[in-house]
Amino acid sequence: MSTTPQHGARSRYDAEIRSTLQNIAQNSITTSLSQRFNEDADRAARYSADVGPLFVDYSKQHIDKDILAALCTLARDTSVPEQFAALRAGAHLNNTEDRATNYPSLRRWAVDGKSSDHATDAMYSSMAKLVAAVHSGELTGTTGKAFTDVVNIGIGGSDFGPRLICDALANQGDGILKAHFAANIDPSVITEILATVPAETTLFIVASKSFGTQETRSNANAARAWLSSTLNCKNVDQHFVAVTSKPSAAKNFGIKEELILCTPEWVGGRFSLWSSFGLAVALCFGMDNFRTMLQGGHAIDLHVEHTPLEDNVPVILGLLDVWYRNAWGISSQAVLPYEHHLKLLPIYLQQLFMESAGKSVSRDGEVLKYGTGGVIWGTEGTNGQHSFHQLLHQGSDTIPCDFIASLRTYNPVGEQHQNLIANCFSQSLVLMKGQSATEIQQTLIDEGMPSDEAGQLAQHKAMLGNRPSTTILMRQLDARALGALIALYEYRLFTASFVWGINPFDQWGVELGKQISQTLMGALSGDDVSSLDSSTTQLIARYQEAQKT
Numbered sequence: 001m002s003t004t005p006q007h008g009a010r011s012r013y014d015a016e017i018r019s020t021l022q023n024i025a026q027n028s029i030t031t032s033l034s035q036r037f038n039e040d041a042d043r044a045a046r047y048s049a050d051v052g053p054l055f056v057d058y059s060k061q062h063i064d065k066d067i068l069a070a071l072c073t074l075a076r077d078t079s080v081p082e083q084f085a086a087l088r089a090g091a092h093l094n095n096t097e098d099r100a101t102n103y104p105s106l107r108r109w110a111v112d113g114k115s116s117d118h119a120t121d122a123m124y125s126s127m128a129k130l131v132a133a134v135h136s137g138e139l140t141g142t143t144g145k146a147f148t149d150v151v152n153i154g155i156g157g158s159d160f161g162p163r164l165i166c167d168a169l170a171n172q173g174d175g176i177l178k179a180h181f182a183a184n185i186d187p188s189v190i191t192e193i194l195a196t197v198p199a200e201t202t203l204f205i206v207a208s209k210s211f212g213t214q215e216t217r218s219n220a221n222a223a224r225a226w227l228s229s230t231l232n233c234k235n236v237d238q239h240f241v242a243v244t245s246k247p248s249a250a251k252n253f254g255i256k257e258e259l260i261l262c263t264p265e266w267v268g269g270r271f272s273l274w275s276s277f278g279l280a281v282a283l284c285f286g287m288d289n290f291r292t293m294l295q296g297g298h299a300i301d302l303h304v305e306h307t308p309l310e311d312n313v314p315v316i317l318g319l320l321d322v323w324y325r326n327a328w329g330i331s332s333q334a335v336l337p338y339e340h341h342l343k344l345l346p347i348y349l350q351q352l353f354m355e356s357a358g359k360s361v362s363r364d365g366e367v368l369k370y371g372t373g374g375v376i377w378g379t380e381g382t383n384g385q386h387s388f389h390q391l392l393h394q395g396s397d398t399i400p401c402d403f404i405a406s407l408r409t410y411n412p413v414g415e416q417h418q419n420l421i422a423n424c425f426s427q428s429l430v431l432m433k434g435q436s437a438t439e440i441q442q443t444l445i446d447e448g449m450p451s452d453e454a455g456q457l458a459q460h461k462a463m464l465g466n467r468p469s470t471t472i473l474m475r476q477l478d479a480r481a482l483g484a485l486i487a488l489y490e491y492r493l494f495t496a497s498f499v500w501g502i503n504p505f506d507q508w509g510v511e512l513g514k515q516i517s518q519t520l521m522g523a524l525s526g527d528d529v530s531s532l533d534s535s536t537t538q539l540i541a542r543y544q545e546a547q548k549t
């Protein structure tokens with residue numbers, strides 16, 4: 001196992017590099033995006049590239065030759081290339097959990113038929129066998145009927161990935177099995193799913209890396225109880241498979257040993273859709289589509305490995321995140337898919353980025369003096385245009401946006417898809433160019449409005465412009481493009497995290513809430529609350545009161 005690279009660049013980043021970025025920012029703030037386009041006829045081509053099945057246009061970002069050079073120097077000074085090499089070599093970059101982070105090896109399996117380690121190869125081989133057994137009808141429900149529906153019971157990284165992919169591929173025709181997802185512990189979720197699935201032919205995947213997650217265990221227990229009573233059969237084991245890194249815990253929970261898919265411990269939850277946690281995808285859309293998704297991710301692995309930093313698109317996007325966060329003071333980014341079947345992408349990326357980069361200490365435990373990961377949010381276009389785009393265009397904060405679109409639709413209806421694309425492209429154009437109050441005032445005067453009135457209204461209508469965005473296009477939304485898109489975002493996250501010097505692979509911040517919820521379970525049932533604060537005590541009393549009526 002190779003060792004991790006040195007991480008001694010923190011103080012340098014904190015002082016010297018940050019002030020260099022801020023100086024460049026001071027100068028670049030005075031150069032508008034429109035001006036940059038006017039001054040450089042080749043700007044669009046210079047700051048865009050084909051990356052595997054994706055076309056990425058970042059020319060509407062505040063970037064130029066000098067900024068790019070400074071950002072790439074920053075990446076070199078903070079050992080970004082060395083950390084990518086370490087990641088590929090299987091180094092334990094997840095230092096607080098002493099785990100490897102070799103995600104490219106998972107994608108390599110889909111190309112070479114083998115990865116770099118035996119456990120990974122065994123995982124895919126068991127997964128393929130299980131998928132084949134379900135599809136051939138060799139594995140059936142207790143009454144001998146072939147499975148028609150699959151319910152993925154899991155939360156966080158054991159839910160978002162397969163849920164996103166199954167929704168995104170749904171536009172390519174009916175899945176082999178119908179997918180359902182139960183994540184939240186809110187009883188309405190599992191109740192509503194169980195009310196729609198056919199008991200005899202439903203397979204449940206209990207997806208939990210730790211196999212200790214409260215939400216997942218509760219929903220799985222509810223599903224098992226429902227199945228037993230609906231089928232009037234005590235033994236419904238054939239209906240439950242597990243995906244986990246803790247096979248013994250899955251066995252203790254009552255999952256049959258031969259129906260447990262074991263995932264290597266180093267595969268982190270929010271990066272796990274490349275592993276057997278993608279089982280729902282493979283069951284619903286076939287092992288071939290699952291493999292194609294990994295191959296799409298592999299195309300980005302190759303790009304990242306073999307492209308100089310100055311042309312390395314995911315790296316540049318990650319450096320732009322650092323640029324905006326630390327030199328511009330921006331802490332929010334919008335992800336705006338103009339493709340209905342990418343509507344879950346913002347939620348997926350929320351976990352990927354915010355659970356990974358929501359850190360305030362370096363990987364060595366040093367408290368950081370600069371900002372790290374910000375807020376990721378968004379929704380599908382054009383819906384967002386009738387909601388928060390007002391703030392994107394005229395609000396007091398600059399919020400960089402990602403527009404994502406597929407150039408062909410699976411559901412052509414008149415000119416609707418063309419209209420969707422026109423809206424997508426026009427939003428980034430307007431965010432960049434805006435419209436001045438003077439220009440608007442003149443138009444209003446030309447239309448006959450008195451000059452004073454026109455001047456006043458023009459202030460309200462003026463669009464500041466100069467608001468940055470990236471546009472990511474794919475020819476059509478398919479498994480390969482999806483894999484590439486997700487891997488692109490992963491490398492973007494890694495780049496920014498490596499510059500910041502944080503460990504993007506752990507998530508200690510979610511643990512305390514989990515522990516306290518156990519204490520409060522007791523308090524809600526009547527345990528002593530004297531050690532609790534008065535607000536929490538009052539809320540508990542309200543809950544208890546409501547149970548009496």
Ligand code: F6P
Binds near residue numbers: 269
């Ligand atoms: O929310 C915290 C978290 O640990 C995520 O990182 C993870 O994806 C999720 O819980 C589910 O965990 P598990 O797969 O172990 O059930």
